[in-house]
Amino acid sequence: MINVAVLGYGTVGSGVVEVLSTNHESIAKRAGQEINVKYVLDLREFPGDPVEKILVHDYNVILNDPEVDIVVEVMGGLHPAYEFTKDALLAGKSVASSNKELVAKYGSELLAIAKEKNVNYLFEASVGGGIPIIRPLNQSLTADEITEITGILNGTTNYILSKMTDEGLDFDAVLKKAQEKGYAERNPEADVEGYDACRKIAILASLAYGKQVDYEDIYTEGITKISAADIEYAKKLGAAIKLFGTCKRENGTVYCMVAPFMIDDSHPLYNVNGVFNGIFVNGNMLGDTMFYGRGAGKLPTASAVVSDVVDAAKHKGTNIMTIWDSEKLTLGSMDNFTCRFFARTAAPKSDIEKVFGEVTYVDADIDGELGFITERLSNKEFEDKSANIELINRIRMTF
Amino acid sequence: MINVAVLGYGTVGSGVVEVLSTNHESIAKRAGQEINVKYVLDLREFPGDPVEKILVHDYNVILNDPEVDIVVEVMGGLHPAYEFTKDALLAGKSVASSNKELVAKYGSELLAIAKEKNVNYLFEASVGGGIPIIRPLNQSLTADEITEITGILNGTTNYILSKMTDEGLDFDAVLKKAQEKGYAERNPEADVEGYDACRKIAILASLAYGKQVDYEDIYTEGITKISAADIEYAKKLGAAIKLFGTCKRENGTVYCMVAPFMIDDSHPLYNVNGVFNGIFVNGNMLGDTMFYGRGAGKLPTASAVVSDVVDAAKHKGTNIMTIWDSEKLTLGSMDNFTCRFFARTAAPKSDIEKVFGEVTYVDADIDGELGFITERLSNKEFEDKSANIELINRIRMTF
Numbered sequence: 001m002i003n004v005a006v007l008g009y010g011t012v013g014s015g016v017v018e019v020l021s022t023n024h025e026s027i028a029k030r031a032g033q034e035i036n037v038k039y040v041l042d043l044r045e046f047p048g049d050p051v052e053k054i055l056v057h058d059y060n061v062i063l064n065d066p067e068v069d070i071v072v073e074v075m076g077g078l079h080p081a082y083e084f085t086k087d088a089l090l091a092g093k094s095v096a097s098s099n100k101e102l103v104a105k106y107g108s109e110l111l112a113i114a115k116e117k118n119v120n121y122l123f124e125a126s127v128g129g130g131i132p133i134i135r136p137l138n139q140s141l142t143a144d145e146i147t148e149i150t151g152i153l154n155g156t157t158n159y160i161l162s163k164m165t166d167e168g169l170d171f172d173a174v175l176k177k178a179q180e181k182g183y184a185e186r187n188p189e190a191d192v193e194g195y196d197a198c199r200k201i202a203i204l205a206s207l208a209y210g211k212q213v214d215y216e217d218i219y220t221e222g223i224t225k226i227s228a229a230d231i232e233y234a235k236k237l238g239a240a241i242k243l244f245g246t247c248k249r250e251n252g253t254v255y256c257m258v259a260p261f262m263i264d265d266s267h268p269l270y271n272v273n274g275v276f277n278g279i280f281v282n283g284n285m286l287g288d289t290m291f292y293g294r295g296a297g298k299l300p301t302a303s304a305v306v307s308d309v310v311d312a313a314k315h316k317g318t319n320i321m322t323i324w325d326s327e328k329l330t331l332g333s334m335d336n337f338t339c340r341f342f343a344r345t346a347a348p349k350s351d352i353e354k355v356f357g358e359v360t361y362v363d364a365d366i367d368g369e370l371g372f373i374t375e376r377l378s379n380k381e382f383e384d385k386s387a388n389i390e391l392i393n394r395i396r397m398t399f
Numbered sequence: 400m401i402n403v404a405v406l407g408y409g410t411v412g413s414g415v416v417e418v419l420s421t422n423h424e425s426i427a428k429r430a431g432q433e434i435n436v437k438y439v440l441d442l443r444e445f446p447g448d449p450v451e452k453i454l455v456h457d458y459n460v461i462l463n464d465p466e467v468d469i470v471v472e473v474m475g476g477l478h479p480a481y482e483f484t485k486d487a488l489l490a491g492k493s494v495a496s497s498n499k500e501l502v503a504k505y506g507s508e509l510l511a512i513a514k515e516k517n518v519n520y521l522f523e524a525s526v527g528g529g530i531p532i533i534r535p536l537n538q539s540l541t542a543d544e545i546t547e548i549t550g551i552l553n554g555t556t557n558y559i560l561s562k563m564t565d566e567g568l569d570f571d572a573v574l575k576k577a578q579e580k581g582y583a584e585r586n587p588e589a590d591v592e593g594y595d596a597c598r599k600i601a602i603l604a605s606l607a608y609g610k611q612v613d614y615e616d617i618y619t620e621g622i623t624k625i626s627a628a629d630i631e632y633a634k635k636l637g638a639a640i641k642l643f644g645t646c647k648r649e650n651g652t653v654y655c656m657v658a659p660f661m662i663d664d665s666h667p668l669y670n671v672n673g674v675f676n677g678i679f680v681n682g683n684m685l686g687d688t689m690f691y692g693r694g695a696g697k698l699p700t701a702s703a704v705v706s707d708v709v710d711a712a713k714h715k716g717t718n719i720m721t722i723w724d725s726e727k728l729t730l731g732s733m734d735n736f737t738c739r740f741f742a743r744t745a746a747p748k749s750d751i752e753k754v755f756g757e758v759t760y761v762d763a764d765i766d767g768e769l770g771f772i773t774e775r776l777s778n779k780e781f782e783d784k785s786a787n788i789e790l791i792n793r794i795r796m797t798f
Contacts, residue, residue, distance in 0.1 A: 019542050019684050029609070030541040032720060124539070130685035132539035139538065140523070140531035142429040143418050143705030210428070268691060271670045285418050286529035286702035289692030292667060293685065303685035306542030314720060321431060321713060 002031065002313045005039040005062040007084060008075035009051060012098050012125070013040065015302025016072055017051060020309075027306065031313040038068060063087055070312045072305060073097040074125075082106055089113045089121060094316075096308035098125035098301055104199040104215050107206060108326040115319045122308035122320075127153065127200045128277050130300025131293035132307070137207050137281075138322055144283025146208040150246040153200040155275035155295040156184045156191040157223050157243045161231075161260075162273045165240065170228045183275065193222035194243060194258040201245030204279070205256050207322070208247065211329035213256060219334045221259040225393055232364040233342065233371045239264050241395060242272070253332035262342050264399040335380035340399070344371050344392040355389045373397065401430065401712045404438040404461040406483060407474035408450060411497050411524070412439065414701030415471055416450060419708075426705065430712040437467060458483055462490055469711045471704060472496040473524075481505055488512045488520060493715075495707035497524035497700055503598040503614050506605060507725040514718045521707035521719075526552065526599045527676050529699025530692035531706070536606050536680075537721050543682025545607040549645040550678035551671045552599040554694040555583045555590040556622050556642045560630075560659075561672045564639065569627045582674065592621035593642060593657040600644030603678075604655050606721070607646065610728035612655060618733045620658040624792055631763040632741065632770045638663050640794060641671070652731035661741050663798040734779035739798070743770050743791040754788045772796065 004020070006013050020027060020035055028034045039062050040051045059080075062068055071088040073095055075081045081102050085095050089110060097103060103110075103126045114121040124134045128151070137146075152158050156178065163174045175192065178184035190196045202215035223243050234241050239262045247256040263270055268290040272278035277295025282288050294300040311320070342362070345352060346369050352359060362371035369392060374382065386394070403419070405412050419426060419434055427433045438461050439450045458479075461467055470487040472494055474480045480501050484494050488509060496502060502509075502525045513520040523533045527550070536545075551557050555577065562573045574591065577583035589595045601614035622642050633640050638661045646655040662669055667689040671677035676694025681687050693699040710719070741761070744751060745768050751758060761770040768791060773781065785793070 023542060023544055023684065026544050027542060029722060030720075130682075131688055132535045135539045136531045136535055139710065140534045140706050141702075142709040143422060143426060143702045145422055145425050283529075283702060285422065285705075286699045287693050287696075289530055289690070291688070291690060293688030297686075300685045303540075303542045303682060306684075307539050310541040311538065318717075321429075323428060 001034045001036050002069045002316070003036050003038040003067045004070045004072055004309060005041065005068045006037060006072045006074065007041045008073070009040050009042040009044070009046065010074070011298045012074040012301050012305065013072070015298035016074060016305050019299065019302045019306045027310060031310045033313060035309060035313060038065070059084055063091055068093055069316060070094045070096060070309055072309065073099055074305060075099065076101065078102055078105060085110055085121070086113060089117055089119055092117055092119055094120040094122070094312035096305050096312060097121070097123045098305050099123070100126040100196070100199045100203060104202045107203065108212050108324045111322050111324050112326065118317060118319050120312045120315055120320050122311055124308050125301050125304035127203050128279055128291065128293065129295040129297060130303050131277060131279065131291050131295065132304070133204070133279050133291050134207065135311070136291065137204065141281065141283055141286070144285045146249070146281060147284055148246070148248045148282040149201070149204045149208055149279065150244050150269065151201065151204065151279035152242055152269055152272045152277050153197040153245045153279070153295065154191055154243060155277060156188065157197070158272065158277070159183050159275045160192070161223060161226065161241055161243065164226070164228060165231050168228055168231070171224060171226055192224055194220045197243060197245040198258045201247060201256060201258060205247040205254065205329070206324050209254060209329055210323040211325050211327050213329050213331065217331050219257040219259070223260050226260055227393065229344070229364070229366055230393055230395060232366065233344070233362050234262055236362050236364045237262065237264070239399070240270055242269060254329060255332045255334070255337045257334060257337070260395055262395050262397045267398055336378050338376050338378045340376050340397040341374045341382050341394050342371065342397055343374065343394040344369050345389055346392065347389050351389055355385050400433045400435050401468045401715070402435050402437040402466045403469045403471055403708060404440065404467045405436060405471045405473065406440045407472070408439050408441040408443070408445065409473070410697045411473040411700050411704065412471070414697035415473060415704050418698065418701045418705045426709060430709045432712060434708060434712060437464070462486055467492055468715060469493045469495060469708055471708065472498055473704060474498065475500065477501055477504060484509055484520070485512060488516055488518055491516055491518055493519040493521070493711035495704050495711060496520070496522045497704050498522070499525040499595070499598045499602060503601045506602065507611050507723045510721050510723050511725065517716060517718050519711050519714055519719050521710055523707050524700050524703035526602050527678055527690065527692065528694040528696060529702050530676060530678065530690050530694065531703070532603070532678050532690050533606065535690065536603065540680065540682055540685070543684045545648070545680060546683055547645070547647045547681040548600070548603045548607055548678065549643050549668065550600065550603065551641055551668055551676050552596040552644045552678070552694065553590055553642060554674035554676060555587065556596070557671065557676070558582050558674045559591070560622060560625065560640055560642065563625070563627060564630050567627055567630070570623060570625055591623055593619045596642060596644040596657045600646060600655060600657060604646040604653065604728070605723050608653060608728055609722040610724050610726050612728050612730065616730050618656040618658070622659050625659055626792065628743070628763070628765055629792055629794060631765065632743070632761050633661055635761055635763050636661065636663070638798070639669055641668060653728060654731045654733070654736045656733065656736070659794055661794050661796045666797060735777050737775050737777045739775050739796040740773045740781050740793050741770065741796055742773065742793040743768050744788060745791065746788050750788055754784050
């Protein structure tokens with residue numbers, strides 16, 4: 001029997017207890033032994049809840065219990081999650097985590113400790129919720145050099161963009177609806193400004209290239225400037241606007257960013273709508289592949305955490321190789337990242353053409369402005385040119 | 400260093416040699432050691448090819464060389480692939496295979512031998528080509544009970560159906576074009592009659608439920624009866640026709656089949672077009688997830704084989720648990736599988752309604768016939784009713 005302690009009895013924590021109880025038998029079969037939740041750590045009390053009997057408030061009870069093999073860290077936040085995780089690994093316990101913030105920041109250090117102690121630090125749930133992506137990256141795509149990972153990594157913003165597209169509403173109106181429905185937080189900054197997606201692409205890029213990608217280095221742009229008008233233009237182009245977290249290797253340089261992109265229907269992520277996430281991976285041998293599923297939610301996320309618990313149970317005493325060195329990966333400057341740009345301006349065609357040369361106009365029947373698509377430009381070139389004309393908005397394009 | 404022997408220097412075999420050579424360094428890093436191709440077995444000669452020096456014609460050279468750790472079986476067919484695989488495992492060598500026929504037929508037996516000998520029998524490439532699906536099923540979706548796996552598992556038929564849809568052509572015309580382009584074999588029976596998809600869904604179902612699903616037991620219907628007219632009707636419904644391999648658990652009974660289905664645009668596989676494959680999985684905790692990519696082709700398939708080689712190298716001396724007992728899974732009778740049916744007939748509405756009661760008519764402007772959709776019926780009910788009316792064709796529906 002393997003004993004587990006769950007740190008944090010919030011949404012994901014209670015989901016983990018539920019998954020382990022609902023699928024107890026099949027999980028025991030997959031893990032080769034029974035999985036028992038011995039402790040739940042939370043500062044709160046839960047009178048009447050079945051976990052009442054195994055609830056503890058002092059982490060030392062868990063840390064000092066040699067019977068606890070696996071610690072499930074689903075508290076979120078950097079502290080004390082970092083200290084708790086480190087102490088667990090140093091005490092010879094494996095840790096399964098859904099904490100993207102912690103993984104992005106301290107992943108390489110915690111993996112190194114796990115390796116040294118012959119235990120495991122696993123974090124399938126930190127990216128893409130229920131979608132298996134971390135383990136496939138580490139264990140399945142091992143024959144390939146990864147040329148690109150591009151994901152719709154945040155369900156809230158994808159829901160907002162999908163609703164704006166379906167109902168022709170502006171960002172603020174949809175955000176308000178989403179908040180009422182519980183699809184967006186009251187303080188939505190981490191989602192709508194792209195910070196959440198940024199941590200997730202930092203994790204994926206670190207694993208793809210085996211070095212530390214600091215999320216602070218990643219150019220990050222959210223969806224707050226996307227308007228109903230932008231979406232009208234996209235529709236005219238048969239395109240959709242999606243918030244991408246993306247890393248791409250071009251001529252040996254890795255570019256990494258979070259930004260809204262206009263994509264056409266040939267893109268594998270074109271049909272990833274609503275709260276769903278999708279992660280596109282290109283390998284130099286396998287070509288294009290894509291993973292799709294629920295990027296958040298109690299049970300999907302808990303399912304991913306429990307798959308890590310099963311893996312940790314199966315690998316008791318063995319460290320699963322994960323390549324993520326602490327050496328920092330220097331990212332290519334955004335200045336040099338090239339793409340076509342869609343832009344809108346109230347200026348006349350003559351001004352547009354003086355600045356950008358030949359462009360393709362897009363007519364969405366919106367009074368007092370023009371939409372157009374530039375040639376392929378580096379971000380620096382586009383910015384330099386844009387200094388000479390007033391733009392209403394601009395969105396990068398994949399096509 | 401890990402020494403590999405490749406059995407069969409055809410498309411996939413030469414792809415494996417190419418992948419191992421092109422990505423030599425990154426693969427060595429992932430595997431924790433260098434991977435060296437020590438032998439290639441083929442009956443033919445390859446004068447001038449780099450493998451000339453390591454080419455052998457006698458399998459015993461490989462079998463009796465204790466330096467060979469991993470055998471790559473990419474010969475296809477049941478014999479002598481079965482004997483070669485069994486002998487390799489018994490000799491303490493791991494085997495990586497792309498041979499769906501062999502895996503479907505002898506998977507459970509070969510896995511049992513591998514377990515006993517503390518080596519591994521791995522077959523990521525046997526289903527979905529480059530798409531990671533076998534390892535995710537075994538290692539990632541371990542917290543879930545699998546309620547459904549439905550896949551577009553054959554690129555040739557998906558290409559044909561996509562072309563028929565895009566160009567309004569009939570099956571025979573598109574097949575001929577596909578054969579000219581090399582997308583379909585001169586003898587296309589295994590693809591177009593669904594036999595290939597049948598072996599693949601048998602493998603996926605066996606792994607999902609942990610018991611032997613015999614492909615001979617799986618109801619299998621190909622795409623040869625699908626006409627341009629059927630696709631016209633589908634378009635009117637905003638639907639697509641796809642060849643599915645599917646297994647589904649309903650009230651404790653597993654139904655498994657290969658058949659064309661009409662699906663609407665809410666289905667995650669709706670946009671899997673051309674030679675691409677897609678595999679949809681529903682777990683009782685994680686909900687819907689989908690894997691997408693190139694289901695065939697030299698390098699994508701070889702990439703999957705090499706990922707198995709890496710896994711076997713990392714797990715030298717340890718058997719990776721795979722649950723696939725030899726005990727046979729009794730499948731639910733097709734008679735009891737229920738769905739709505741789309742059907743076409745030259746009979747008048749009165750006859751249709753006498754037989755099927757209330758139906759929904761679909762108008763595709765085709766003279767001399769009517770298209771209609773039945774209520775949800777079991778296959779038995781539908782067949783019994785159909786005995787009383789002459790139908791031009793009928794296609795099961797998912798919506």
